[in-house]
Amino acid sequence: MFIACGINYHKTPIELREKLVLDATSSAPFLKRLIKLNKNNEAVILSTCQRTEFYCTSSANEHLINTFAEHTKINAELIAEHWYEHQEINALKHAIRVASGLDSMILGEAQIFGQFKDAYKEACQLGSIKHSLKNIFPFVIRVSKKIREQSGIDKHAVSIASAAAKRILQSFKKLNDLQILVIGTGEIAELVTKYLAKEGAKNFLIASRTEENAQQLAQQYKAKPVPITSIAQLLPKVDIVITATACPYPFITQDLVLAVSKDTQERSIFFLDLALPRNVCETINQIPNMTVCNIDSLKSYCQANLIQRQQAAIIAEALIDEELTLYLRFTKSLESKKIIKNYRTMMQTIADKELTLALQRLNQGNDNTDDIVHKLAHRLVKKLTHIPTLTLKHAAREGHTDFLASLESLLNYESDH
Known part of the structure; x- marks a missing residue:
């Protein structure tokens, strides 16, 4: 799960934000501490004058807030009042809006893009980037750069x-x-x-x-x-x-x-x-x-070129939605490929095991060849259909008609294959 959480200028006054800044000397130790909370977690910290945000791969909101409160010596309940969390596709959209300057106090400001890249670079150096964020962050950076260029928001930026x-x-x-x-x-x-x-x-x-x-x-x-x-x-x-x-x-x-x-x-x-x-x-x-x-x-x-920046922001938001649609389509295709690969591996393991048994019987020379081949085919059919059969029976008992219809379409038993 991809999570974007933290505090920013939208909900948090400067009097509190300044106490929650993680500067160059404190962000690295806290990032290491964050990873220790969950050994499977990945994390990036983005701390600027407008926000302190955490991009993670696991949700432990209360634990994170308490750790953050302990580190900054600010009351956890006070932090929680200003805290927000986005998950999965909403987290991805938030990250792109932040990196492209669409979520900045000054719409379209350019400095945040470099700060976002620096945050990712620091996390890579500290070893808090592994698998998921290694795919997500380059995507966010690439899309944000594209959005700034194609929407025209960078041409009218105010710093x-x-x-x-x-x-x-x-x-x-x-x-x-x-x-x-x-x-x-x-x-x-x-x-x-x-x-x-x-x-x-x-x-x-x-x-x-x-x-x-x-x-x-x-x-x-x-x-x-x-x-x-x-x-x-x-x-x-x-x-x-x-x-x-x-x-x-x-x-x-x-x-x-x-x-x-x-x-x-x-x-x-x-x-x-x-x-x-x-x-x-x-x-x-x-x-x-x-x-x-x-x-x-x-x-x-920051009103200079505001109309042009607002028009560019509309284009940018549309580009974000378009890129997220493509990203979801791509990730779903990866998921299906993984499922297919695992299923084929399982089937191949069963087939190899049965083939080994059949070859052993052939080498012994005690059984009729036709009998061995027929038994091999029978055992393969029985074992290869065992899990799908159990799944079908369970779906039928639970009344999952949509799932049954999907399985019927998937199995396509009326075809000539």
């Missing part, structure tokens, strides 16, 4: 980074004189810097835990790399702070901002927190002239 730039532009009409502190040097931080530079921003300060990364990003945009430890000294001098780090806790706290606000001379600071877990305390909004926006507040700034 979190571009939405973040739009949010800043709504508050600041001109960027050329503003001091912008970017904390983090990952993909989102780099893209936001790129978009803002295109809109006229010139004065960037780049802070990173790794000095080399800060220098590399700073060189691209003629920015100034700064030590991440100097944030407190820099805050009174900047207008915008953009955070996008993997730090597991908010390092820009209300106390920190309160301490430096006396030096800001009533200067406004706009904090745009693109991280999950969040890097900036939401309570900073309570301080005069301070504004904090997080990733969940960006949805209303």
Whole structure:
């Protein structure tokens, strides 16, 4: 059984989602732990700013939730309130919608496709992919890529980074004189810097835990790399702070901002927190002239090409249904081939056993050849029809008329074969 389960932005607020993120350091140990719950289980973990999902081959919802709760130190009942589970074809459809960006907060966003592939790659490296998911995930990835290309949704995609730039532009009409502190040097931080530079921003300060990364990003945009430890000294001098780090806790706290606000001379600071877990305390909004926006507040700034993306999404949904129909047809053909193969193997085993007995009798030379051949034919008919006969009798006793009709059609005893 293929299962897709977890929590996402549809049902779970950011305050809880950030506590349930499995980052690069915690996802691998938890994946190994998940496999130990059931040695026959296969699993992939997808954890992003919008969702933490588990793709498995066995359903142990309560056990999984309890293990997840123990790992994250979050109450299991609270997780269960926001939990969802999809099975079999619905799980497959959900996985395709996720990987293709149809289930994203920003319809059609492209980053999730790479995140989905990375999650599968990590699971392969950790040995949690065996048989079922080894077939399912390449199918999901192939179909998702096809859907993004053929529906046109990738041509009109809007990213979190571009939405973040739009949010800043709504508050600041001109960027050329503003001091912008970017904390983090990952993909989102780099893209936001790129978009803002295109809109006229010139004065960037780049802070990173790794000095080399800060220098590399700073060189691209003629920015100034700064030590991440100097944030407190820099805050009174900047207008915008953009955070996008993997730090597991908010390092820009209300106390920190309160301490430096006396030096800001009533200067406004706009904090745009693109991280999950969040890097900036939401309570900073309570301080005069301070504004904090997080990733969940960006949805209303993703309206660009929305009509085109919605039209592409309709095409994409139709393509998903078409691909799932073909997939089901293919899997059913595999099931029938397996049944036929097993049935033929069973019949051949019976035939080989009876033939061996007949040849032994022939070699002994004590019986008439015609008698041996007739007995062989009689025993074969009796043994080969034994299980079908028992099945027919049972179906008749239970009144399974549809099954009997199917067997009659299958046996086709009136043919000339």
